[in-house]
Amino acid sequence: MAVCVISAGSFCVACAxxxxxxxxxAMAEEFHVSHxxxxxxxxxxxxxxxxxxxxMGPFSEVYGRTIIYRISYILLVLLSLPVVFAPNLAVSLVFRFLLGTAGASFLSVAGGSVADMFPASQVGTPMAVYTICPFLGxxxxxxxxxxxxxxLYWRWTYRILIIWTAFQLVAIFLFVPESYAPVLLQRKARKLxxxxxxxxxxxxxxxxxxPLTRSLLLSCYVPFKLLMFDRMALLLDIWDALLLGILYLMFQAFPIIFEDGHHFDVQTTGLTFLGIGLGMGIGLATQPFWNRLAVWEAAKxxxxxxxxxxxxxxxxxGVLVPLSLYWFAFTTYPRVHWVVPILASVPFGTGVFFVFTATFTYLVTAYRPIAASAMAANSAMRSxxxxxxxxxxxAMYNRLGPVGATALLAGLTTVMAPLPFxxxxxxxRLRAGSRFAV
Incomplete structure (x- = not known):
């Protein structure tokens, strides 16, 4: 239940x-600004x-996971109100940034909660369930x-988000116990x-x-030190960042391709993203195979x-992502049936899920002494x-066209595809020469 609530919390934040x-x-029209x-x-x-x-990282290591989740979701509810009633774009943008900062705990601390609750031999499947939620969102x-x-009116988007986060906040209070061992031990000592x-x-x-201030300084300093002095971590983080950047770029590209090219309305254009979601679901469904492969590799x-x-x-x-993007690029012509590019986005979703799952678990395992900093560096670059x-x-899609722009993205992912090989x-050998890796 705790894993389901934590995963749902991550899904909600990522959806937002x-x-x-x-x-x-609609905001551009109401506030008289450019799109x-x-x-x-x-x-x-x-x-x-x-x-x-x-x-969030240093605070969670002193005060535990649960208090961070609760405060984060209380802030998500409260900071959404200025966005709903924003009198101008500046207010909306400032509070959107603060909302992202508050919700980030579910993209950084939550993975630790899942690891707390399961032994290493059983953590694979629940971690995969949690991992997919920030990308399905x-x-x-x-x-x-x-x-x-x-x-509905555009402000209803944020009103519905407030209702959703409020229900999620109640679920966090009811179903997510503290799981961080040092804090549990501290509570036990206090009770004794x-x-x-x-x-x-x-x-x-x-x-x-x-001191907490020193922990905060270290949490900001160590991740960037890792990026500066460890080429393997840097390249893997750039790969992850490129893929997440492309995923968020698709949110601007799909309306160009399907609204302008295929004359879809707004809600139908939203449905076109189901192809990526289906691909991620297929990736999650293969988790039993990867679990068996891990056992076989350990035995070997x-x-x-x-x-x-x-x-x-x-x-x-790494192979699936560029292949799917090339397929997607050359089927974005209006004369090609709309279902073909949506089908092309399915292996993209699967490939992205595989890459993120592999790199996240590798970074945490290979850089175990500074796992939190390794993930913080990855998160900062991805964001x-x-x-x-x-x-x-x-601008890129208008200048190069849907085919040229998407093919350019496919080319960039092709360059990065050899990294895992x-x-x-x-x-x-690289870990042996690293000052950070095990």
Missing amino acids: SSMAIFTEK ELTILSVSLFVLGFGVGPLI PVFGPLLGGFINQN RKDTGDPTYWAPLDRHDI HGGKAPPESLLIMGQVG AFAAAFPLFAG VFYRMGP
Whole structure:
């Protein structure tokens, strides 16, 4: 139940990032600004995803996971109100950024909760369920937003989000217990001191000598130090960032392809994202196969598989993504039936899921001593790309056309596709020479 609620919380936050897509034109008309400025409502929200983990990580290691979730969702409810009643675009954009920062805990801390509750031999499937939610969320956001904006006033998008987050907040209070072992041990020691009157019961966290301000500084410093001095982490993070940037760019590209090219209305255009969602679902359905492969790899290496075995899934994803984008690119002509490019987006969703799952688990495993910082660096870079790509999507598609622009993206992913194959072979040597990796 806890994993389901945490995953639903991640899905809700990720949905909130992209539901704003179909509000952009109405906001531009009401606030008398250009459409390019209203795209920032998505970009700034996603940029908050990169800032949030740097703040939430240290707090979660001192105060636990649950308090972070509760405060995050309380803030998500309260900070949504200024967006609903925004008198101008500036107010809306500022609070969209703050909403992204508040919701980022479910994209950074939540994975730790799942790992807390299951042993390593059983964590694969629940972690896969959690991992897919932050990527399914942006896909379903336009679908929900399309139906809302086709039939209701644009501000109803945010009103419905408030209702959703309020229900999610109640579920967090009811069904998500604290799972972080040091905090549980601290509570146990406090209870023993109270019940027995013996002041000698203390937990390690009671003697936490590092000031919180220093922890915050380290959480901002170490991730960027990792990117500067470790080429393997940098390249894997760039690969992830490129794919998430392309995913968010699609939110601007699909309306151009399907509204302008195939004359879809808003809600039907939202439905076109189901192809990517279906692909991610197919990727999740293959998890039993990857679990068996992990057992086989461990047996082959004497009971403990090297971290590089995790990149096999990334190899499959690295091939699927460019192939699907080339297929998508050359079927975006209006004369080609609309179902063909939607079918082309299915393997893209599967490939993206495989790449993210492989790289996330590899980074956490290979950089275990600084796993939180490794994921914070990955999150910061992904968020920067995801925030930037939608801003130039319209200009790129207008200048190059849907075929040329999508083929360019396919070419970029082709360049990155060899990474999991290279690191599968060279990973042990690169880790041996790294100051951060195990």
